[in-house]
Amino acid sequence: MINWPNFVSQLFNGLALGALLALISSGLTIIYGTLGVLNLAHGAMFMIGGYAGYVTYSYTGSFILAVIAGSLFVMALGVAMERIIIRHFYHRPHEDQLLVTFGLGICFVEIVRLIFTSQSQVVPPPALLQGITSMGFLFYPTYRLAVVGIVAVALGALFLILYRTRLGMIVRAGIEDSVMVDSLGINVYRVFMIVFGIGAMAAGFAGIINAPVVSLTPGVGDDILVETFVVVVIGGVGSFPGAILGGLIAGEIISITSMFNPGYAYVMPFAAMTLVLVLRPHGLLGTQGRE
Amino acid sequence: MSTKDFLPRRTLNVSRRTLLQAGAGLIGGSVLPASIASRAFAEDHPAIGTFPAGSSGSSAFIGISVPRTGTYAVQGEDELKGYQLAIEHINSGHELIKKISPKTSKGVLGKDLKFGVADSAAKPNEAVQAQQRFISENKAVMITGGTSSAVAVALNKLAQREKVIFVCGISGSNDTTGKDCVRYGFRQNFFGQTAAAAIAPVLIKQFGKNKKAAYLTPDYTYGHTVTKSMQDRLAEAGWTTVTNQVSPLGAPDYSSYLLNVANSGADVLINVNWGHDAVLSTQQAKQFGVLDKMKLVVPYQVPFIARETGGLMQGVYAATDYWWTIEDKYPLAKMFNETFEKKFGYKPEWGAENAYVSFAHWARMVEEAGSFYPPDVIKAYEKGETVPSLVGDVHYRPEDHQCVRPVIIVRGKMEKEMKNKEDYYEVIEIVAGDGLMQKPDAFGCHLGDYT
Numbered sequence: 001m002i003n004w005p006n007f008v009s010q011l012f013n014g015l016a017l018g019a020l021l022a023l024i025s026s027g028l029t030i031i032y033g034t035l036g037v038l039n040l041a042h043g044a045m046f047m048i049g050g051y052a053g054y055v056t057y058s059y060t061g062s063f064i065l066a067v068i069a070g071s072l073f074v075m076a077l078g079v080a081m082e083r084i085i086i087r088h089f090y091h092r093p094h095e096d097q098l099l100v101t102f103g104l105g106i107c108f109v110e111i112v113r114l115i116f117t118s119q120s121q122v123v124p125p126p127a128l129l130q131g132i133t134s135m136g137f138l139f140y141p142t143y144r145l146a147v148v149g150i151v152a153v154a155l156g157a158l159f160l161i162l163y164r165t166r167l168g169m170i171v172r173a174g175i176e177d178s179v180m181v182d183s184l185g186i187n188v189y190r191v192f193m194i195v196f197g198i199g200a201m202a203a204g205f206a207g208i209i210n211a212p213v214v215s216l217t218p219g220v221g222d223d224i225l226v227e228t229f230v231v232v233v234i235g236g237v238g239s240f241p242g243a244i245l246g247g248l249i250a251g252e253i254i255s256i257t258s259m260f261n262p263g264y265a266y267v268m269p270f271a272a273m274t275l276v277l278v279l280r281p282h283g284l285l286g287t288q289g290r291e
Numbered sequence: 292m293s294t295k296d297f298l299p300r301r302t303l304n305v306s307r308r309t310l311l312q313a314g315a316g317l318i319g320g321s322v323l324p325a326s327i328a329s330r331a332f333a334e335d336h337p338a339i340g341t342f343p344a345g346s347s348g349s350s351a352f353i354g355i356s357v358p359r360t361g362t363y364a365v366q367g368e369d370e371l372k373g374y375q376l377a378i379e380h381i382n383s384g385h386e387l388i389k390k391i392s393p394k395t396s397k398g399v400l401g402k403d404l405k406f407g408v409a410d411s412a413a414k415p416n417e418a419v420q421a422q423q424r425f426i427s428e429n430k431a432v433m434i435t436g437g438t439s440s441a442v443a444v445a446l447n448k449l450a451q452r453e454k455v456i457f458v459c460g461i462s463g464s465n466d467t468t469g470k471d472c473v474r475y476g477f478r479q480n481f482f483g484q485t486a487a488a489a490i491a492p493v494l495i496k497q498f499g500k501n502k503k504a505a506y507l508t509p510d511y512t513y514g515h516t517v518t519k520s521m522q523d524r525l526a527e528a529g530w531t532t533v534t535n536q537v538s539p540l541g542a543p544d545y546s547s548y549l550l551n552v553a554n555s556g557a558d559v560l561i562n563v564n565w566g567h568d569a570v571l572s573t574q575q576a577k578q579f580g581v582l583d584k585m586k587l588v589v590p591y592q593v594p595f596i597a598r599e600t601g602g603l604m605q606g607v608y609a610a611t612d613y614w615w616t617i618e619d620k621y622p623l624a625k626m627f628n629e630t631f632e633k634k635f636g637y638k639p640e641w642g643a644e645n646a647y648v649s650f651a652h653w654a655r656m657v658e659e660a661g662s663f664y665p666p667d668v669i670k671a672y673e674k675g676e677t678v679p680s681l682v683g684d685v686h687y688r689p690e691d692h693q694c695v696r697p698v699i700i701v702r703g704k705m706e707k708e709m710k711n712k713e714d715y716y717e718v719i720e721i722v723a724g725d726g727l728m729q730k731p732d733a734f735g736c737h738l739g740d741y742t
Contacts, residue, residue: 006554013546118364120599132580141578223543258547263537
C-alpha cells in the first residue's frame with residue numbers, strides 16, 4: 001500500500017535532486033552543443049567549485065563570497081583549460097577529446113587530494129537557511145528548499161543568455177555554421193572560449209551550492225559525472241532544455257524508486273536512459289546531434 | 292595527515308640493486324650448492340606459490356592494496372600508515388614488535404621486508420589485478436587488502452588460487468571467514484556477527500525491549516551480513532525492522548532513503564554504512580531531522596566518523612576494534628599510540644591498529660614456522676596459540692582462521708567531556724571475544740587445501 005505522505009515527500013525530493021542534476025548537466029551540454037567537446041573533466045570542475053568555495057568560506061566565513069569565488073575560480077580554470085589545451089582538440093577525433101578531458105579530470109582530483117587529503121570538509125549553509133522547514137505535508141531541510149529556487153534562477157539566467165542575447169545568438173549560429181559566423185567578422189574562437197568558461201562556471205556554481213548538502217571529498221564529482229551523463233543522454237545531448245528535463249526525470253526516478261525498492265534507486269535512471277536510447281536515439285529533446 | 296605522507300599510487304618499492312642482488316643470488320645458487328638445496332626443498336618444501344622464489348634473496352616482498360580513492364579512502368590511508376609502521380618496526384626489530392613476535396630480530400627470518408602499494412579504490416577487480424601483479428612480478432610472499440569486504444573476499448580467492456598468504460585488512464562481512472573462507476586467508480578484526488553480539492545487549496539495556504529499528508545498509512556482502520546479524524540479535528528482545536534502506540557503495544545522496552526512514556516511525560536508526568558513506572548519510576540524517584526523531588547507532592564503527600561529522604556522534608553507541616584511550620589498560624596499545632603519533636601526528640584509528648597487528652602476527656607465525664613455506668606458516672596460525680595483540684591476548688581459530696579478540700563498545704563524548712581534541716569516545720565496555728563467537732561452521736566455512 002502506498003504511504004501517501006511519503007510518496008508526496010519523495011516527489012518533492014525528486015524535484016530537488018533533479019534541479020541540481022539539471023544545473024550540473026546544463027554546463028556539460030552547453031559545451032558539447034556549442035563546441036562538440038564532451039568534457040569528462042566536468043565532474044572534477046564541479047568538485048573544484050566546492051573546494052574553492054570551501055577555502056573562501058574558511059577565510060571569510062561568508063557563504064555568498066564562497067559561491068562567487070567557487071564560480072569564478074572554475075570559470076577562470078575553464079577558460080585557461082580551453083586556451084591552453086582544449087582548443088587544440090576541436091578538430092581532433094572525439095576519442096582524443098574524451099581522453100584528454102578524462103586525464104585532466106584525474107589530475108584535478110589528485111591535486112585536490114594532495115592539498116586537502118581525502119577527509120571530508122564541511123561548508124555549512126548560511127545561518128538564515130539552516131534548520132528544517134515544515135511545509136504541511138513534509139518537513140524538509142530549509143537549505144535544500146532554497147537550492148531549488150537558486151537553481152531555477154541560475155537556469156533562467158543561463159536560458160536568457162543563450163536565447164535572448166547577442167552572445168547567445170552568435171553561439172547558436174556558431175553551432176549551425178561556424179565558417180559563416182567567422183566570415184561575418186566574428187571571432188568564433190573567442191566565443192568558444194567564453195562558452196567553455198560559462199559551462200565550467202555552471203559546474204563550479206553547482207559544486208559550491210551543493211557543498212552544504214554533501215560533505216566535500218575529492219571524489220565528489222566522480223559519481224555526479226556518471227549521473228550527469230545519464231541526464232544529458234535522456235534529455236538529448238547538446239540540448240539545454242533537454243538537460244533540465246533529463247535532470248528532473250532522473251531525480252524523480254531515483255526518489256520514487258527508493259520507496260519501492262531502495263536498492264535499485266540509482267540503477268533505474270540507467271534503465272530509463274536505455275529505454276530512451278532505444279525509442280528516441282537522440283534523447284527526448286535532442287535533434288540530430290553533431291557530426 | 293599531512294601531504295608529505297602521500298605515496299605515489301602503484302609504487303613498487305623494489306630497487307634495481309635489490310633485483311640485481313636477488314638475480315645474482317639465484318645465478319650463484321644454481322651453480323654450486325643448488326642441486327643439494329633444491330633436493331632438500333623438494334623433500335619437505337616443494338615449490339608452491341611464490342615459494343621459494345619470493346624468499347630466496349636478502350629481502351621479501353609484500354603486496355599492499357588499500358583504497359586511496361573513493362568512499363573508503365580516509366580509512367585506507369590510516370590502514371596504510373599502520374602497515375608502514377609495522378614493516379619499519381619489523382625491519383628494525385623494534386621493541387613493540389618483539390613483544391608480539393619475540394623471535395623477530397631484524398626483518399622476518401632475517402630478511403628485510405619490502406613492499407608495494409596499490410590503490411584498490413575499494414573495488415575487487417582493481418585489488419585483484421594489482422595483487423596478481425605483485426605476485427607474478429615481485430614474488431610477493433604475503434598480500435593484504437580489504438577495507439571493503441568485497442575486496443577481501445576477492446583476495447581470499449586469489450590467495451587460495453595462487454597459494455600466497457592473504458592477511459586481511461578491515462573486513463566486516465561474516466562471509467570473509469564464513470562461506471568465503473580459504474586456507475590461505477586470515478582475519479584479525481571482528482566482524483558483523485561479533486559486532487552484533489557485542490553491541491546488542493548494550494542497546495537493549497540502554498533503549499529497552501520491543502523497539503522499532505530502521506536500517507541503512509550498503510548493498511554488498513558487508514552491509515547485508517552486518518544488518519542480518521543485528522536484526523537476529525535484536526529480535527531476541529522483540530526489536531523489529533520497520534525499514535531497511537539498501538544503497539549502493541558510494542551513493543552521492545541519501546535524501547530519498549532518509550525520507551523513507553523519517554516516515555517509518557522507527558525509534559532507532561542503525562546506520563551500517565561505512566567510510567565516507569557513513570559520514571555523508573549521518574550528516575544528511577541530521578539535515579532531515581531524523582536524528583531529532585530517533586536515536587542513532589553505528590554497529591560497525593567507521594574510523595574518523597566523529598571528527599568528520601563534527602559532533603554528530605555525541606551520545607551515539609558504536610562497536611569498534613580499537614580506540615586509543617584503551618591504552619590505560621593495555622601497555623602495548625600505549626606503545627603503539629606513542630610511536631604512531633610520533634611518526635604521523637595523530638592518534639591511530641582502527642585501520643592502523645588492524646594493519647599493524649595483522650602484520651605483526653604474520654611475522655610471528657613465519658618465525659614460528661621457521662620458513663616462508665606457506666603450508667608451514669598456515670599451520671603455525673592453526674596451532675591456535677594465544678598471542679599478544681594491542682588489546683590483550685588473542686588467538687586464531689584453526690577451523691575458520693578468524694581471530695578471536697575483544698570488541699570495544701564506545702559512546703560518543705559530549706564536547707564538554709572531551710579532554711583533548713581527539714578524545715571523541717568513552718569506552719563503555721570491552722567485551723571478551725570468546726563469548727561473542729558463533730560456531731566455526733555457522734557461516735558455512737570450508738577451508739581449502741594446503742597445497
